[in-house]
Amino acid sequence: MESQPARPPRYVDPIRAQWRIELRAAREALTDRPQREARLVARIERWLGTVAVRRLGFFWPTRSEPDLAALVARWLAQDPSRIAALPVIEGEILRFAPWSPGATLIKGPFDVQIPDTAERIDPQLLLIPCVGIDRLRYRLGYGGGYYDRTLPVMSPRPVAVGVGFDCARIPTIDPKPHDLRLDLALTESGTL
Secondary structure, three states, X not given: OOOOOOOOOOOOOHHXXXXXXXXXXXXXXXXXXXXXXXXXXXXXXXXXXXXXXXXXXXXXXXXXXXXXXXXXXXXXXXXXXXXXXXXXXXXXXXXXXXXOOOOOEEEOHHHOEEEOOOOOEOOOEEEEEOOEEEOOOEEEOOOOOHHHHHHHHOOOOOEEEEEOOHHHEEOOOOOOOOOOEOOEEEEOOEEO
């Protein structure tokens, strides 16, 4: 069996790497996090009530991200035709595995919890975690580029909604050609 060629290392922008450290530290240092998270979840829930979507992709909380599981469970309970899904890394892109309350989760890449199923769906709307978000709705993630590679190959492209705390807001991420602009971003105090 021939060995596979080594993948070239990804370029790590040192400025963005520093922003990630600082923004994650700010998120972890929130002293009033329960109140902020409650406001953020309420804002997302109100907004979700205004859109006609049956297939929703969201994220399982890691690294001090907001926890949307209870909100998504309520959203599912309102209409039995609705489906929620969590991202699963498959090669260089994300696919989305169905999730429901009580679903068995297993540890995936980067220690992210994923549903224990081979089934996949195509969401109409994605709630995407933001380490940073700028005023033009460009997202700073963890640096893997998975959402930036996934969204362009999804057809039809889902509505991309960034989710983060106010401490994630920055003037600009200095977007590069590969950075995709979100359709909307929600924080506990507003909408971008």
